[in-house]
Each structure stands twice: as C-alpha cells, then as structure tokens.
Amino acid sequence: MGQQRQLSAETRAVIEELVPEAAKARRVFIFTGAGVSAESGIPTFRDAQTGLWAKYDPVMLASIDGFRKDPANVWKWYDERRQTMSQCMPNAGHTAITEWQRMLAPVQGRLDLATQNIDDLHRIAGTEQLIELHGNIWEVRPLGAGFADAFRLMDCPLSEHPPRAADGSTLRPNVVWFGEMLDESVLNHAFHCAMKADLALSIGTSSLVYPAAALPFVAREHGATLVEINPERTELTAAADYVLQEPSALALPALVEGIRSILPGNPA
Template identity: 45%
Template sequence: MTTLNPDEEALAQARQAVHAASRIAVLTGAGVSAESGVPTFRDAQSGLWASFKPEDLATEDAFRSHPERVWNWYAERRSRLQHVQPNAGHVALADFQQRHPGRLTLITQNVDGLHQRAGSTDVLALHGSIADDRWLDPCALARRPQDACSVTVAQPGQPPQCAECGNLLRPDVVWFGEMLPAEALRAAEYAALRCQVMLVVGTSGAVYPAAGLAHTARQAGAQVWVLNPHPSELDEVAHGFLRGPAAEYLPLIFGEDD
C-alpha cells in the first residue's frame, strides 16, 4: 500500500472535490499571472516609475492632475503584456471550462486578460481590463444619457480626447478608491453563494471585497481550497490548502484522468 505525503494527499482531496462538484468557483489573483512573467502592481513601479507612489499612478485624482503620466504608465504595462503568454494554470482552467460547460465560474482580480487569451469564457474581471478604455466623465454635450463621446486622434503620450467636449479616455481598470464593477461583483457573489467548491488561487486574500467571496462561499456551505506558494489571509477560511505554483497544481487538479 502506497502512503501519500501530505502534499499529495491534499492534492488528491482537492482534485476529488473539484471533479465531484457540479458548481465550482475559482478566484484568481496576481500570483497566477506572475508565473507568466507579468509584474505585480508593485513590481511594475520600477525604472522610471520607482519614485511614484500608488496614489500617483492609479487613482482618478492622479489621472485628472497628470493624465500624461498615468496614461504612459499604463501604456508601458500594456506593451509588456504583448510579450506575455498564458501559463499552464490559465490553460488548465480554460480547458476544464470547455470540457464541462456551465460547471466553473472564473472570477479574477487580474486585469491582464490572460485567462481570456487562454480560452476561458464569461470571466468575471473584478478589477477591469487593462486592454480596454472608457470615458473619464459623461459626455458634457450629450443630449441623451446614451449618447457617447467621439474620439479624436491623440497626441503622442497623451490620452485620447473627445473631439467635441474634451473628455478623456482612461484605462478601464479599478483604481484605488473606486467601486468594483457592480454587475461583475453581483455575478461573483452569486457564484460564491451557489458553488459547492471554491478554489482561491494566487492571492494573498488581503484585498476586499474580492477576498470576502471566500467567506461567502464557506458560510454558504462550500468546500474552500487555497492554492498559493505562501500563507495567505484566507488560510483560516479554507478546508485545505496547497503550497505551490498555480501553473504546476492547476493542471493536476483540473486535468482529466489518463
């Protein structure tokens, strides 16, 4: 009889729980993308940006005060992402979704779009998407609420502007002090309430309201697993945890039997 070591036993239990569940929620954080080489928010404040504080680069006040600075920081981050590929963890989740439609809801705090590029669908991006833009303000000249601004060609290093009212485009991400997208948050809370298993991957569990989804799932009766190389603030909520990289463990958890 083969005796499993603690890590192997936990992996087997997590895999069994996932494959037995008809409703699974997965919450991912920066650690999943870091394994693809995506700098974390703090790591991205390097080089020319090392002297700036988060409130200098990722708040509405910062953008209104220094739109060029903020726009160029995000332009540099977007450029870096063009050379990054989804890792085996992203792919494992996407493959499971495709093999088992309707069973897995993917919720992410990441803005890089790697889950979508790997093939995951209906991703609930709680912090927005760095690849997308939205208007900073409602159109000042709009006669109807549904009227949108129009875009003029931007000057190099400048955010695009509305040709008529001067409104600026901004990155479609959630900045410090802003609310999460209401529709995505409602859908995530609903998934947390209904799931039988929640897997929390690559996040410290320190950022709310996203981290609160694990508490919601636990209180609703779901089995909660934490996958992270280091201890997280959600370990105490979990029924079990795995200490390791997502790119290694997710394929083992979500892959099909040989």
C-alpha cells in the same frame, strides 16, 4: 537549463485527497489574483513600480486624483504596462482552468471565474463566463463615464498620452483605481456565483483587497468546499479546507489532470 519543478510530496497527497471531491463538484467558482499571472512574466502591482517608476507614489499612478493632476504621466505608466502585458502569454495555470471549464460541459456542470487581474490572460487562454472585477487594461472609457461606456483600445504603444475619443474628450483606463467602487452588477454577479458554488478556489491572491477578497469566504459560508493555491500563507489559509502551497502553474495542471481521470465523458 531550467530545473524541472515538481510538486512536494505533501501537495501530491493533498491533491490525491481533493481530486474525488473536486470531480463531484458541478458548480465551481474560481477567484484569481496577480499570482496566477506571475509565471507569465507580469509583475505584481508593487513589482511594476521599479526603475523609472519607483519614484512615483502608487496612489498617484492609480487614482482619479492622480489622473486629474497628470493624465499624461499616468497614461505613460499604463502604456508601459500594456506593452509588457502584450508580450506575455497565458501559463499552464490559466490553461488548466479553461480545460476544467470545458470538462464540466458534458456533465452539465459550470465553472465561473472571477479575476482581480486586468491583464486579459484568462480570456486569451479561452476561459468563458469571465468576471473581471477590476476591469481590463485593454479597455478605456471617457473620463466621467461609467463602465457601460467602455470599449477596447488595442493600440500598443499608444500614439498619444492621454488617448482621446473621436470627439476629443480624454479617455481613462477602464480599471478600478484606489478609492473607486467596483461595478455593482459585476460584483453582484460574482457574489451570486460564489454563493451557488459547491467548490471554490482562491488562487494567487493575497486576499487583502476588499470587497473582492470576501468572495471565497462567502462561498465557504454558503457551503462550498474551499481550496487555496498560493506558495505563501494568506489571510484565507486558515479558513481553507485544502491548501496547495505551490505556484498555480504547477498545482492547477496536476489537479485538473486528476479530475479528468475520473470525470465522465473526458477521455485523456
């Protein structure tokens, strides 16, 4: 039997202090990383390179050079990750974000979510206004085409490696690889939302991968109160106004329940 997990007394005290301020926020910006999906069973990038794949250089599995050299092998790795992800469900952290977004509607508030994750779990959990900074593993685009040409390819497992478009051209995953630029309009939109926020949360990210990692800092510089949720300290921790050093699937539901209890128009 799994042990029932509890928030530490310290975290409960931080949440108690944070809730009245969070309930006042009408522009919320959330930035998430791989840690949010860890409790759904999705390995982090480094964890994903275990077993058969451990012998491969991560850059060869996630770069345009690696893809050009061996598209079949890169696609076998992505196909395996797609199969793993297809078995995973959103966790209580994903769901709490969706609930908070819905709770803000009656008070004319707004919650924007920018994620570095490519796993689709925020969308499956029902979050809207989702900004996918690093693409989506269920989307593909022709090699050489831009983000605007991406489309969903849900076959799982894939019938061929690499998959091909109707005209026979090679398809690549619509994700941002090492050394590639993010979609400019997507990134600009994320920065706009961060700058407008009166409350920003950075959740489950090591805050190391730029330019995305700049988002919470920019929100803070533009006046947002900054919250971090992560069991470990990160590059952002010292800049945060509130730190919840806990797994997101535990801390987020507690925070959102606290907000619900005082936000108008949201009966329990």
